[in-house]
Amino acid sequence: MNGMSMFRKLGIVKEFLSVKDFTCKEALKAYQKEKLAERLATHGSRFYPNSTKLEDFPIINKKIFMENFDTINTVGISKDEAFKVALASEESRNFSNKIGYISVGLSSGTSGSRGLFLVSEEESRRWAGYILKRMLPKPLLQRHKIAFFLRANSNLYESVNSLAIKFSFYDLLQPLEEHIETLNATQPTILIAPAQVLRLLALSDDLTINPKKVISVAEVLEEEDEELISQRFSQKVHQVYQCTEGFLAHTCEEGNLHLNEDRVYIEKEWIDEKSGRFSPIISDFFRSSQPVIRYKLDDILVLEKEPCACGSVFTRLKKIEGRCDDILNVKDKNGVPYLLFPDFVRRAIIRASDKVEEYAVEHREDALHVYLQPLSMKDEVEESLQKLYVEQGLESLEHVYDAYEMGKLTDKRRRVKQL
Numbered sequence: 001m002n003g004m005s006m007f008r009k010l011g012i013v014k015e016f017l018s019v020k021d022f023t024c025k026e027a028l029k030a031y032q033k034e035k036l037a038e039r040l041a042t043h044g045s046r047f048y049p050n051s052t053k054l055e056d057f058p059i060i061n062k063k064i065f066m067e068n069f070d071t072i073n074t075v076g077i078s079k080d081e082a083f084k085v086a087l088a089s090e091e092s093r094n095f096s097n098k099i100g101y102i103s104v105g106l107s108s109g110t111s112g113s114r115g116l117f118l119v120s121e122e123e124s125r126r127w128a129g130y131i132l133k134r135m136l137p138k139p140l141l142q143r144h145k146i147a148f149f150l151r152a153n154s155n156l157y158e159s160v161n162s163l164a165i166k167f168s169f170y171d172l173l174q175p176l177e178e179h180i181e182t183l184n185a186t187q188p189t190i191l192i193a194p195a196q197v198l199r200l201l202a203l204s205d206d207l208t209i210n211p212k213k214v215i216s217v218a219e220v221l222e223e224e225d226e227e228l229i230s231q232r233f234s235q236k237v238h239q240v241y242q243c244t245e246g247f248l249a250h251t252c253e254e255g256n257l258h259l260n261e262d263r264v265y266i267e268k269e270w271i272d273e274k275s276g277r278f279s280p281i282i283s284d285f286f287r288s289s290q291p292v293i294r295y296k297l298d299d300i301l302v303l304e305k306e307p308c309a310c311g312s313v314f315t316r317l318k319k320i321e322g323r324c325d326d327i328l329n330v331k332d333k334n335g336v337p338y339l340l341f342p343d344f345v346r347r348a349i350i351r352a353s354d355k356v357e358e359y360a361v362e363h364r365e366d367a368l369h370v371y372l373q374p375l376s377m378k379d380e381v382e383e384s385l386q387k388l389y390v391e392q393g394l395e396s397l398e399h400v401y402d403a404y405e406m407g408k409l410t411d412k413r414r415r416v417k418q419l
């Protein structure tokens with residue numbers, strides 16, 4: 001081991017050991033207050049104000065973040081330069097490109113606008129130590145072989161390759177059949193992939209692996225997929241809610257989602273307080289090459305008020321429901337605009353028949369386009385959707401049915417879309 005890699009590994013271990021569980025609300029509050037104050041006082045970004053009060057900082061979103069990329073980051077990298085490096089990595093499938101000691105990554109935006117992220121070596125070590133502590137099966141420090149399916153690798157992920165951890169990257173651009181062979185040959189103990197890939201692996205007759213832990217990333221994990229995957233691997237499916245802006249939530253040993261409130265401070269912008277639906281506005285305590293402060297994500301999270309049996313006081317989520325873009329703009333019986341949450345549409349289709357294998361729904365102009373596999377289930381689905389409109393007191397929509405076609409694995413799956 002050379003000096004540099006020793007240093008890297010020690011950095012990960014240090015973070016790994018420093019991650020603590022919080023079982024007391026007051027202790028968490030005090031910790032968050034201290035970390036947030038530190039972050040605001042030392043952000044070093046030309047974009048953000050010099051203030052120690054969070055409310056003095058503007059609430060921004062991805063668009064504003066990307067427009068001000070050059071002044072937000074503190075390492076003097078321009079957006080053009082970062083894009084050039086990131087695109088070259090994607091093209092060559094060689095992800096070791098860096099600008100100085102900064103890794104550049106490109107996020108897979110779902111609506112065309114792709115985000116860029118900058119991560120220093122120190123931040124990358126912290127990230128690796130944290131994610132390992134939160135996600136490794138207990139007891140810790142067993143040997144693990146991790147199989148990680150992603151559309152793009154980055155230095156960030158490679159930094160997990162250390163200690164007793166062997167990490168393999170599976171490129172989603174390659175055919176799944178080839179990956180199944182490699183998986184069978186390497187027998188990973190931890191399988192990490194987007195929900196739609198876990199679903200296909202679970203359905204494969206050729207797959208012979210028996211991982212100790214299965215983790216869904218990058219997409220909404222829907223209940224019917226969770227059921228199928230957990231049956232195939234005989235265990236609960238865990239989730240990591242991670243995006244360019246940070247590692248935001250994880251499932252605990254009880255299998256419940258908790259926000260990572262020792263990494264990020266989260267303000268709630270309510271979409272519907274009664275049902276607990278909100279969009280998170282995040283401030284990250286540790287990101288420094290590209291500070292993330294009061295950044296509003298376009299996601300719908302559903303709050304769970306019941307405390308968790310695991311003892312953690314981190315805010316619980318019932319689920320991550322999707323993106324705000326997925327909420328359908330419809331009308332109630334009196335013609336008043338009404339927001340129909342994607343979950344209601346999903347449930348209506350699933351309950352129609354257990355013979356529905358795949359589906360997608362797009363709401364455009366005034367029609368609901370329903371794609372089904374098999375298409376012969378359309379009468380059952382029609383009946384169930386009409387029932388939904390009655391239950392919710394809605395004006396019924398015109399329906400257009402068509403056969404479902406499988407998208408590319410590298411595309412993020414969104415089953416319900418408002419266009």
Ligand SMILES: [Zn+2]
Pocket residue numbers: 252253254255256258308309310311312
């Ligand atoms: Zn828990």
